Amino acid sequence: MPPHTPLNHRIPMARTRSLFSVVLQITAFCGLFWLCNLLVELEHLPVPAGVIGMVLLVVLLLTRLVPEKAVRSGSNFLLGELLLFFIPPVVSILKYWSMLRDDGWMLIGALIIGTVVVLTGTAWVVDRIFTLEKRMNERRMLDTVHV
Amino acid sequence: MSDSLLAILSLVATLGFYYLTKLAYRRKRIILLAPMLAAPLAIIALVLAVDIPLDDYYLYTHFLVMMLGPATIAFAVPIYQERDVIRRYPITLTLGVITGLMLGLLSSWILVQLFPLPDELASSMMVRSVSTPFAVEAVSSFGGVPDITAMLVIMTGIIGMAVSETVFKVAKIRTPLAKGAALGAASHGAGTAKARELGREEGVIASLTMIFTGVAMVIGAPLFASVLG
Numbered sequence: 320m321p322p323h324t325p326l327n328h329r330i331p332m333a334r335t336r337s338l339f340s341v342v343l344q345i346t347a348f349c350g351l352f353w354l355c356n357l358l359v360e361l362e363h364l365p366v367p368a369g370v371i372g373m374v375l376l377v378v379l380l381l382t383r384l385v386p387e388k389a390v391r392s393g394s395n396f397l398l399g400e401l402l403l404f405f406i407p408p409v410v411s412i413l414k415y416w417s418m419l420r421d422d423g424w425m426l427i428g429a430l431i432i433g434t435v436v437v438l439t440g441t442a443w444v445v446d447r448i449f450t451l452e453k454r455m456n457e458r459r460m461l462d463t464v465h466v
Numbered sequence: 467m468s469d470s471l472l473a474i475l476s477l478v479a480t481l482g483f484y485y486l487t488k489l490a491y492r493r494k495r496i497i498l499l500a501p502m503l504a505a506p507l508a509i510i511a512l513v514l515a516v517d518i519p520l521d522d523y524y525l526y527t528h529f530l531v532m533m534l535g536p537a538t539i540a541f542a543v544p545i546y547q548e549r550d551v552i553r554r555y556p557i558t559l560t561l562g563v564i565t566g567l568m569l570g571l572l573s574s575w576i577l578v579q580l581f582p583l584p585d586e587l588a589s590s591m592m593v594r595s596v597s598t599p600f601a602v603e604a605v606s607s608f609g610g611v612p613d614i615t616a617m618l619v620i621m622t623g624i625i626g627m628a629v630s631e632t633v634f635k636v637a638k639i640r641t642p643l644a645k646g647a648a649l650g651a652a653s654h655g656a657g658t659a660k661a662r663e664l665g666r667e668e669g670v671i672a673s674l675t676m677i678f679t680g681v682a683m684v685i686g687a688p689l690f691a692s693v694l695g
Binding site: 365368374395406435438450 | 501506509561562566597
């Protein structure tokens with residue numbers, strides 16, 4: 320037997336197990352979303368179910384009621400493939416084809432201007448605030464050292 | 467071809483083109499190969515070429531869209547993992563989120579006044595800068611259409627990726643936090659991916675800014691809509 324056989328034998332097993340846990344975790348995310356949806360409908364909450372579920376899960380993680388590794392790979396998958404989940408609605412722009420043909424360039428122009436404004440403005444503000452906050456953090460650290 | 471066959475073809479093609487472009491983009495980083503641009507274009511081309519009715523296209527692919535809700539919950543994990551960054555820079559993050567959100571709303575509102583866009587486009591514009599799962603939730607407050615919103619969000623993402631480096635150079639932005647916050651606030655997931663290319667710190671700040679901007683947009687949408695409407 321070549322020496323690498325046991326390793327080769329182990330990898331598919333590990334893969335199957337990790338695939339299984341990803342599927343299980345995704346199912347858990349779906350279940351939690353379903354519960355939150357139910358809650359929103361029953362209580363007529365003004366906040367969408369996804370956001371409620373997100374806050375709930377942050378609390379569960381912080382209080383260690385749910386360990387991080389129980390949700391990590393599921394979360395990685397859902398967030399890593401986020402784009403896949405909204406490709407179908409983009410395809411339906413075919414319904415609005417004539418509108419895009421007539422106003423497409425204007426739309427792109429507006430989007431470019433808007434995006435440049437948000438990029439520049441946010442970067443400019445954060446650039447200034449960050450320098451300030453970093454200095455505050457450094458001073459706080461120095462203070463604790465002195466005390 | 468029968469309807470259900472077309473529906474199966476639609477699902478397979480959507481998954482296939484998505485993973486193909488993802489693989490291709492990993493090998494060659496050209497924006498034309500970026501899955502967010504190439505995959506929808508390829509699928510639209512197929513739908514037109516085979517003449518698939520949109521109802522058939524949606525029959526199975528709408529299950530993919532249903533994952534947007536659970537995916538919103540999944541954002542809890544990066545928030546938890548990066549809680550130290552949140553603790554270290556609460557002011558920077560808060561102001562980044564507020565600035566990004568306000569500038570996004572105001573710029574859209576002013577642009578819509580200047581450019582005579584059709585109503586469906588104009589009202590869907592307001593939420594363009596936040597991540598899709600949040601945007602499609604928030605858009606109803608503004609009277610927009612989720613489908614159009616998804617398209618505008620993608621376009622904003624691509625534009626943000628394409629122009630960000632030039633913008634940072636011209637505006638003389640150097641700190642990684644500023645770049646990350648701006649990318650997350652202006653172009654959500656695509657911006658976050660771009661920020662990850664710039665560096666780890668940029669990526670973390672971008673994803674946190676993106677998530678919090680999205681949450682703030684969803685929660686504040688009824689208020690923003692009544693003020694700007």
